[in-house]
Amino acid sequence: MLKKPIIIAGPCAAESETQIDIAIAEAQKRSVDFMRVNLWKPRTKPGFDGLGDSGLKLLTRVAKAGLSPGLEVVLPEHVSKVTEAVLPHLHPEGKLLVWIGARNQNHYIQKEIASLAAQDSRIYLMVKNQPWPNEEHWEGIVEHVLSSGISRDNVLICFRGFSPYGSNPLGLRNIPDFDMAMRVKEKTGIPMVFDPSHTGGSVPNVFEMGRQSAEYDFDGMIVEVHHDPPHALTDQKQQLTWEQFDKLLAIARPTVEA
Numbered sequence: 001m002l003k004k005p006i007i008i009a010g011p012c013a014a015e016s017e018t019q020i021d022i023a024i025a026e027a028q029k030r031s032v033d034f035m036r037v038n039l040w041k042p043r044t045k046p047g048f049d050g051l052g053d054s055g056l057k058l059l060t061r062v063a064k065a066g067l068s069p070g071l072e073v074v075l076p077e078h079v080s081k082v083t084e085a086v087l088p089h090l091h092p093e094g095k096l097l098v099w100i101g102a103r104n105q106n107h108y109i110q111k112e113i114a115s116l117a118a119q120d121s122r123i124y125l126m127v128k129n130q131p132w133p134n135e136e137h138w139e140g141i142v143e144h145v146l147s148s149g150i151s152r153d154n155v156l157i158c159f160r161g162f163s164p165y166g167s168n169p170l171g172l173r174n175i176p177d178f179d180m181a182m183r184v185k186e187k188t189g190i191p192m193v194f195d196p197s198h199t200g201g202s203v204p205n206v207f208e209m210g211r212q213s214a215e216y217d218f219d220g221m222i223v224e225v226h227h228d229p230p231h232a233l234t235d236q237k238q239q240l241t242w243e244q245f246d247k248l249l250a251i252a253r254p255t256v257e258a
Contacts, residue, residue: 002033002124006156006193006220008070008097009245010036012235013050020058022227024065026242034070034097036224037062040078041234042103048233056085063089063096070097070126074104079116083123090122099126100145102160107144114148126156126193133162135180142188157185157192158222161199170208173201173238178216191219196248197238203229206238210252221252 009030010023014037027035037059041050051058062069063086073079079098086096098117100110110127117125127145129138145155159181161174168175176199185192194213200206210221226232226239240248 002095002156002191004191004219006033006191007031007249008034008036008193008220008222009225010034010070011038011226011232012036012197012224012239013038013041013048013233014055014058015051015233017058017061019227020061023225024062024067026225026227027067028065030242030246033068033220034095035062035067036071036222037069038071039082040072040074042072042074042101053081056081059085060089063091063094066091066094068095068097070099072101073098073113074101076109076112076116079113083116083120087120087122095122095124096120097124097126097156099128099156099158100141102128102131105130105141107140110141110144111148114145114150117154118148118150121151121154124154124156125150126158128158128160128195129162129181129184131163131174133165133175133177133180135184138180138184139187142184142190152190155190156219157188157190158195159192159218160195170205171201172199172205172209174199176209176212178213181218182216185217193220193222194218195222196252197222197224197235197240200238202237203240203244206240207248207251210248214252221249223248
């Protein structure tokens with residue numbers, strides 16, 4: 001079982017060795033449980049969709065530096081490739097986090113990914129909610145994953161809001177329903193982290209989502225952080241600098257220390 005709060009932070013997507021080396025140095029200065037090193041990036045429209053297999057060496061780099069890497073996996077084969085690259089190089093207390101993204105709603109794939117993650121106790125699996133607001137479907141994702149045989153102690157839920165519907169005065173990227181999130185957390189008994197980056201969609205809104213989430217019993221946060229957000233290849237508007245990340249944690253302290 002992971003300690004609370006659970007902090008996952010790092011670039012939206014891995015872009016280069018230089019970028020990852022900077023992120024490693026910054027993460028080492030902070031209490032980061034998992035450093036984001038996304039290699040595969042599903043996109044709404046064509047664009048930079050990640051380094052793919054060529055970025056596996058960056059995962060190894062993170063593990064050798066004594067950090068625990070975390071990334072989205074789209075296909076079961078990604079889990080196999082990632083574990084082969086990372087597990088031999090983890091430090092004694094190191095872990096690997098893989099997660100199923102909001103777009104990945106094929107329960108056969110969800111279960112196969114979970115089954116592969118269940119093969120090593122150092123692997124943790126996080127599942128994000130689906131894009132549309134449906135409490136029963138959200139619970140179903142968790143149930144499908146657990147039916148694979150993975151230990152509940154190695155599963156996390158991530159709440160990243162729902163696609164905009166109805167009133168959206170702040171212009172959020174995704175709309176939070178914090179009350180639903182808390183009901184799902186209680187029903188499933190699985191720790192839940194909040195994603196202010198994908199709910200906010202802009203730096204000011206990321207901070208606002210951090211403030212709002214502090215009123216609820218989340219078990220941590222996953223935040224997109226980049227050393228040079230204006231020149232990031234993805235999600236430039238919502239990625240924080242590492243200094244802004246420090247300020248966000250201070251604002252959201254009730255959340256991460258709940």
